[in-house]
Amino acid sequence: MQEIERKFLVNSEAFKEEAYKSTRISQGFLNSNKLRTVRIRITDDKGFLTIKGKSSVSGLSRLEWETEISKAEAKPLLLLCEPGQIEKTRFYINVGEHIFEVDEFYGENQGLIVAEVELSSEDEVFEKPDWLGKEVTGDVKYYNSMLSKQPYSKW
Amino acid sequence: MQEIERKFLVNSEAFKEEAYKSTRISQGFLNSNKLRTVRIRITDDKGFLTIKGKSSVSGLSRLEWETEISKAEAKPLLLLCEPGQIEKTRFYINVGEHIFEVDEFYGENQGLIVAEVELSSEDEVFEKPDWLGKEVTGDVKYYNSMLSKQPYSKW
Numbered sequence: 001m002q003e004i005e006r007k008f009l010v011n012s013e014a015f016k017e018e019a020y021k022s023t024r025i026s027q028g029f030l031n032s033n034k035l036r037t038v039r040i041r042i043t044d045d046k047g048f049l050t051i052k053g054k055s056s057v058s059g060l061s062r063l064e065w066e067t068e069i070s071k072a073e074a075k076p077l078l079l080l081c082e083p084g085q086i087e088k089t090r091f092y093i094n095v096g097e098h099i100f101e102v103d104e105f106y107g108e109n110q111g112l113i114v115a116e117v118e119l120s121s122e123d124e125v126f127e128k129p130d131w132l133g134k135e136v137t138g139d140v141k142y143y144n145s146m147l148s149k150q151p152y153s154k155w
Numbered sequence: 156m157q158e159i160e161r162k163f164l165v166n167s168e169a170f171k172e173e174a175y176k177s178t179r180i181s182q183g184f185l186n187s188n189k190l191r192t193v194r195i196r197i198t199d200d201k202g203f204l205t206i207k208g209k210s211s212v213s214g215l216s217r218l219e220w221e222t223e224i225s226k227a228e229a230k231p232l233l234l235l236c237e238p239g240q241i242e243k244t245r246f247y248i249n250v251g252e253h254i255f256e257v258d259e260f261y262g263e264n265q266g267l268i269v270a271e272v273e274l275s276s277e278d279e280v281f282e283k284p285d286w287l288g289k290e291v292t293g294d295v296k297y298y299n300s301m302l303s304k305q306p307y308s309k310w
């Protein structure tokens with residue numbers, strides 16, 4: 001249940017040509033308090049309920065628990081969420097031994113593109129593609145739970 | 156997913172002799188905002204995650220969604236909850252055509268006993284046992300999410 005992720009800004013749209021898959025995502029938060037977020041997500045054809053705990057001191061690892069739910073169950077729960085629904089497309093890209101997930105945001109977060117890579121330990125080495133920009137791991141303003149309350153267009 | 160419940164105080168401990176089952180419950184809230192509560196519950200042998208929406212104007216019906224999870228999954232999620240864990244025993248009692256659930260609270264809510272009956276419509280008739288006291292349906296201070304923040308012993 002521990003998740004280790006590093007997060008980066010993205011410099012160009014070159015990643016789109018390298019993506020082997022993309023998924024449209026709508027999500028909201030029943031609780032956006034960063035000590036214990038509760039997220040409802042709807043993808044193309046599935047629903048998910050995800051609970052994340054507070055980050056560790058390093059900002060790299062967080063408790064994460066997720067369960068798949070039907071889209072029919074997820075819809076009324078998404079309507080129940082706090083105002084500030086997140087709309088984005090997630091692109092999946094193979095880079096060396098790892099998969100990068102790149103989120104292109106819409107609506108009030110239009111213009112923001114963020115890449116994440118999941119690691120098995122905090123010091124694991126990974127290949128950095130050319131389109132990868134500044135690291136923003138642990139910066140709470142890039143948390144989706146914060147983007148729902150303080151969107152990129154208002155920074 | 157609509158839940159219609161009426162809630163009452165309890166006048167005596169006579170209900171205990173009539174109970175056909177009782178269960179020890181520990182629970183906490185990942186979100187106790189009454190617009191959208193997210194509850195983690197551990198009973199004798201099971202775990203549950205429950206999401207409840209805002210009450211209707213009458214205070215009788217609320218959106219409710221629940222999924223069973225393992226006790227092993229529920230334990231770290233309960234630790235993640237807001238301070239103010241609820242400890243209680245729930246007694247189940249047949250009264251006429253209905254089942255009353257009576258909660259006897261412990262810890263900071265010691266002394267509080269509350270009965271609930273679930274109905275299929277807001278105007279459904281039901282038999283009232285002798286030990287049933289004043290109706291408190293819709294009174295937010297008796298919500299478990301409120302009892303976790305403002306326990307009975309501090310009223």
